[in-house]
Amino acid sequence: MPGNKNIKLYSKNLSFFYGNNQAVFDVSIEIPQHSIVAMIGPSGCGKTTFLRCFNRMHDLYPGNRYQGEIFFDNQNILSKNIDVTLLRSKIGMVFQKPTPFPMSISDNISYGLKLNGIKNKTEIKDRVESALRSSALWKEVKDRLKLPATGLSGGQQQRLVIARALAVEPQVMLFDEPTSALDPISTSKIEELAAELKKKVTIIIVTHNMQQAARISDYTAFMYMGKLIEYDETNVMFTNPQEKLSEDYITGRFG
């Protein structure tokens, strides 16, 4: 669908099962590089489940099963011999609720760096700062880097979590309703941030907020009951949807 753009990530006939329950049905989607793709759809439509396939988060729980393929830089990441740990450092994720680790603000960020084998203290310091700058948090926290991250406000915590994910320099970021627990001001800060981040990374964002999808995304995918109903450029999707279901959902007739 999205023209002849550089495709960073795509799924091919992807289905997903929680035990015997199928949650995602045969979804094929292409994610162009340096774009923001919004996943919308009513609760329980499988958009979060679908998102979590991209960093194999489902592997953490027994009984989950993928079917089909996901290609990331032309490598099938669902194949058995993929190093999931390495994959997850390339495809970062931000969750619905902010999840600072029980450490200081700077340790939250340097933690991932140290895991990736960076030992040089000045380099760690620099990268902590640049991660905090790119998540627009540096000015607010530079004087309290050593204090517990739990002392930050919800919006700040969420930006810290984004900074933490950015510090390990992922190529793709998965946002799972990142603003649903935040106030409007924090939400708009995160949205601005996403628009800025797109220069460096490719973003897939699951959202319940249709205005948000319309505001920040380049492409929008509408899912319903585990199936991908429609996927198009965001302005086309919101002005001239092709499917009756997407039109009904976008105009608020159900959902």
Next chain:
Amino acid sequence: MKQVKTTNFGDRFFSFFTFCAAMVVLVSLAGIFISLIFESWESLSRFGFFNFIFTDDWNPVKEVFGAAIPLVGTFITTILALLIAIPISLGIAVFITEICPSKLKAPLSIAIELLAAIPSIIYGMWGLFTFAPIMSEYIEPGLQFVFGDIPFIGPIFQGTPLGIDVLTASIVLSIMIIPFISSIARDTILLTPQVLKESAYSIGTTEWEVIKDVILPYSKFGIYGGIIIALGRALGETMAVAFVLGNRHAFPTSFFDATSTITVTLANEFTEADSNLYMSSLYLLSLLLFVISFIVLSFAKFIVHKGSKKWNG
């Protein structure tokens, strides 16, 4: 604002009843403390508090009593038991919560709780008749062989390994406190939010790194709490230790020396105390244990409270 008072008899009776139930705790605590002071008064006035603590002689014949040896014995066995029990308990807790297949979880948890339900006298008998012989015949000579000639740590592996000694007592004690630490650690580890673990995995951490850097730090104050309960238990444990520590009034210089603790002295000598001063000195020992337990536990609680306030908001 005026407080609204209920006139319903049932309500008033019920609140009075709960009040009384709560008071029982305070009254018995105060009662025990007062009677301990009262009973130990003779010894306290004869030897003085600090003199009693620092005297290492316990001689009923000459009527000289000092608590230094049982105090040291209590601390050594407690600390050794904690050193053994803490890593094992954390291993158990992490295994049950994060690693073991779900079918094994329930049986393992129940087995550990059963370990806590075994009366301490049974640990004592098992320690004396089964474990001590194994220690003296196999384990202790082996340890002596391996570590005995190493400079600095060699001396603490000297002596005749009889099996009735500091090491055996500490191990038996550690087995007794493992269920406390591990079950509380398990419960607090389970409280770690799933999404926190997921977000750690999402930046590319391995299972071990998530356990070490996220789960354990997140649940550390709960784990400290479990250690405190175990500490209290270890300080006061009597029967299990009495069987395998030997009740010898001398400072231990090696793992294979017999010594005594406050509780062991009390358990062994109450029936023999033939003079008022002897009896009163035993009471003074119990008062000492009471005060130590109180101080240690309140200090530890204070630390946990302060720490968890700082990090968990």
